Amino acid sequence: MTWGNIAKGFFITGTDTGVGKTVVTAAIIKAIGLLGLRACGMKPIETGCIKEGDVLVPLDGMFLKTIARMEENVKHISPYCFESPLAPMAASEVEGVSIDFEKIKRAYTDLKKNYDAVVVEGIGGLLVPIRRDYFVLDLARDFGLPIIVVSRPALGTLNHTMLTVNYAIKEGLNVAGIIINYNCPPKDTLAEDTNPEIIKQISKAPLIGVFPYLTDMESVTIEKAVLKNLDIEILKKYL
Numbered sequence: 001m002t003w004g005n006i007a008k009g010f011f012i013t014g015t016d017t018g019v020g021k022t023v024v025t026a027a028i029i030k031a032i033g034l035l036g037l038r039a040c041g042m043k044p045i046e047t048g049c050i051k052e053g054d055v056l057v058p059l060d061g062m063f064l065k066t067i068a069r070m071e072e073n074v075k076h077i078s079p080y081c082f083e084s085p086l087a088p089m090a091a092s093e094v095e096g097v098s099i100d101f102e103k104i105k106r107a108y109t110d111l112k113k114n115y116d117a118v119v120v121e122g123i124g125g126l127l128v129p130i131r132r133d134y135f136v137l138d139l140a141r142d143f144g145l146p147i148i149v150v151s152r153p154a155l156g157t158l159n160h161t162m163l164t165v166n167y168a169i170k171e172g173l174n175v176a177g178i179i180i181n182y183n184c185p186p187k188d189t190l191a192e193d194t195n196p197e198i199i200k201q202i203s204k205a206p207l208i209g210v211f212p213y214l215t216d217m218e219s220v221t222i223e224k225a226v227l228k229n230l231d232i233e234i235l236k237k238y239l
């Protein structure tokens, strides 16, 4: 099942939480811009939101809104916000708020109308539960978008990347590619040096690039890093 007509864009997932999905979502929004199209961001469910007074502020959603220069209210970008820093299933149980997928679908459908492509940031990895019988993988399938897997550069990433890519393919998802992201400064280890080439050789999905550690998250810095480090031609066939 997918939500409506064929969509353009990507669903960004990771081998783990904290790998850099938000940063890479921003990078892909910029990459689509460099290809001459206008993309927006979406973070359908955000946990670990900051409480300001009575309002929950979704930091990922706000960052994507700024990067994509979106005018929509952040409620359309992050329709579900939870304060608990937990997987959605746990956060929704703790906070007593059930997730209505129609609400997510409506926000997505509205965004699709206004942009050439939607770049959706997932939540953690593919097997993070949203409900007892519904996982991030199912959400990616419902969005009907090809996925991009963000992974770490260090030792251990080959196993995590292969598990994620192969499971996605086995479940019938389209894997557009992998981005190895430096979410911390390089340590110049042998593993960091050799992992990109090994991933190219063993993975069924292409390596879109190795995204460098950035010293600031300004729009222009991200865009320059995209131009220099990502093979944006790989994205073209999905747009």
Ligand SMILES: Nc1ncnc2c1ncn2[C@@H]1O[C@H](COP(=O)(O)OP(=O)(O)O)[C@@H](O)[C@H]1O
Binding pocket: 014, 016, 017, 018, 019, 020, 021, 022, 023, 024, 181, 182, 183, 184, 211, 212, 213, 214, 215
């Ligand atoms: N390429 C990068 N350069 C610098 N800092 C990064 C980079 N990628 C991620 N980070 C930092 O690492 C942390 C986790 O990244 P984030 O994109 O929020 O991960 P996720 O969305 O997967 O949880 C953030 O503080 C972010 O600023």
Ligand SMILES: [Mg+2]
Binding pocket: 021, 022, 060, 121
């Ligand atoms: Mg994030």
